[in-house]
Amino acid sequence: MQKRILLSSPHMSGHEQTYIEQAFNSNWITTLGPNVSAFEHELADYDQIGSALATSSGTAAIHLALLVLGVKPGDSVFCSSFTFVASANPALYIGAELTFIDSDPASWNMSPQALERALASAKKTGRLPKAIIVVDLFGQSADMAALTKIANAYHVPIIEDAAESLGASYHGKKSGTLATIGIHSFNGNKIITTSGGGCLVTDQPEYREQALFLATQAKEARDYYHHETLGYNYRLSNVAAGIDRGQLKVLDQRVARRREIFANYQYALADTAVDFQPELADTYGSRWLTTLTLQHHDPWQLMAMLAQHGIESRALWQPLHRQPLFKNATFFGHTPDQDVSTALFKTGICLPSGSNLTADQQTQINQLLTDWLRRR
């Protein structure tokens, strides 16, 4: 039977076993050890940022980022609406109130003009957010310069959710490093993986220190167990950090391959009625997933056709302001009567994009896509 073609599956480099063996041989199997520290340094070097903190997931890193920025129950937090639910859930863990900001058609990421309106409105009611979570979706950077300028005018810090965009860059700076705090994810479907894990990156040493304290059960510095603050068990294990070290070695190759896959789709579908996610000027996306919208075809019918051939594809993220979980949240559209993220969701699709996709597999997918799109 032909192997199923997956959207984005783990792709090992061959270097991982060395670090895992070191962890086993030295009996550093826990959430502390040489791989964790080395990985944090290697990642901070890669990102060209002051410090990194390895966490058990990207979600945990977002939770820690909100906590160190002082978000408390009842506070307001703004978040991109067009994203995976994990971007916003940590605000709910804290009991904060979410406001969702629509996408800009130019990037599919947070709309600067919607953010401006949302902040102006929050200022009027005296309820400015404590933090803004900006997501770099599918590996493409949001317009961080425009968003930062607006956020700075209101003195609100940004958390850059670069879970999907490790290895991408914006105006020459690595994705995740353009805000007060950034986060990455090493979940199984991401560009590199630890099997599960995440990371917080920041240039502020006190934020890393505070995040580390909260991630390790907030144990006070005494020679017995003493706790004054609610803490969490959010560190990455030394074994998982070993996998990450092996993966980090090939990150740039993985990004290059994903970009090549994107370019192949773009070339093959050039004469069809589709529009790919744009890449902003002076940015280098990781093209974690190749995503596109269909001008007049039904994406669910296309996904069903691909599934019949054993090919996994997915709908784009359903915007969070449409989710029953967030039914009480306020939403600011790109313009007062334009909901860009919903339009993207209703017409979009993610195509298989893993760096281990073979040339033959992609030729097969391209053939099916062009036949189907031209026939209708």
Ligand SMILES: Cc1ncc(COP(=O)(O)O)c(C=O)c1O
């Ligand atoms: C945009 C976004 N934010 C946050 C996360 C959470 O990362 P993790 O799965 O490592 O908790 C993910 C991925 O899963 C994501 O795609």
